[in-house]
Amino acid sequence: MQLQEKQIVRRDRMLAAARTCFMEKGLKGTSLDDIIALTGGSRRNVYHLFGDKEGLFEAVLVQLMGEILEKADVLPDAEMEPRQWLEEFGRRFLRGMLSPVVIGAFRQLIAISADRPDLGRRAYRSGPAVLHGKLAAYIERQVARGTLEVADPLTAARVLTEMIKGDFQLRLLMTGQREFSDEDIAAHVEKAVTLFLNGTRPRRA
Numbered sequence: 001m002q003l004q005e006k007q008i009v010r011r012d013r014m015l016a017a018a019r020t021c022f023m024e025k026g027l028k029g030t031s032l033d034d035i036i037a038l039t040g041g042s043r044r045n046v047y048h049l050f051g052d053k054e055g056l057f058e059a060v061l062v063q064l065m066g067e068i069l070e071k072a073d074v075l076p077d078a079e080m081e082p083r084q085w086l087e088e089f090g091r092r093f094l095r096g097m098l099s100p101v102v103i104g105a106f107r108q109l110i111a112i113s114a115d116r117p118d119l120g121r122r123a124y125r126s127g128p129a130v131l132h133g134k135l136a137a138y139i140e141r142q143v144a145r146g147t148l149e150v151a152d153p154l155t156a157a158r159v160l161t162e163m164i165k166g167d168f169q170l171r172l173l174m175t176g177q178r179e180f181s182d183e184d185i186a187a188h189v190e191k192a193v194t195l196f197l198n199g200t201r202p203r204r205a
Contacts, residue, residue: 011049013039019060023104027057027112057108058119064105065127067096082147083193089135090164090189097165098180103172132157149202156200163192 017038021030032043032053050056096102113120135157142148150156166188171177 061123062126086193148200
């Protein structure tokens with residue numbers, strides 16, 4: 001659907017308002033009237049741009065996933081040693097995953113996934129699956145250069161992102177802890193990357 005400039009502005013305002021409402025009240029606790037009260041317009045505008053409230057929630061999730069990808073999107077430098085690249089990638093990725101708005105989105109997504117697994121699947125495809133693909137492509141390039149030895153780059157990418165994430169996100173979700181220092185994040189990422197490289201460095205004959 002090709003949007004005019006006025007519609008783009010309205011869509012962005014609705015996304016911002018919906019993001020605020022969903023984070024504060026959750027999907028079930030938020031009504032379209034709550035969002036419209038912040039942005040003006042009408043239900044007709046929402047239906048035209050997003051389909052329904054669930055479509056608007058999905059659009060917010062896709063936006064959040066895009067922000068995570070943007071923070072983690074470290075363009076590989078041909079001259080950069082893999083450890084440096086992976087550690088920079090890891091720090092950006094982990095900071096993005098631990099941001100308050102992302103933690104809030106995960107809480108909401110977990111709460112509704114039992115009733116709406118389709119939303120969870122679409123959020124996964126637009127976020128983690130894209131990130132895994134980007135990392136797998138980098139690993140494939142390193143395999144071609146002979147700096148890494150990996151039989152299945154996509155599985156390796158999934159394993160590495162989980163190693164980087166560790167239990168940091170769970171601790172924010174479950175224990176009431178609010179943040180981690182840059183030093184904590186850097187130290188953890190360094191250890192995760194070291195473990196990964198220990199298992200993927202080419203074996204010398």
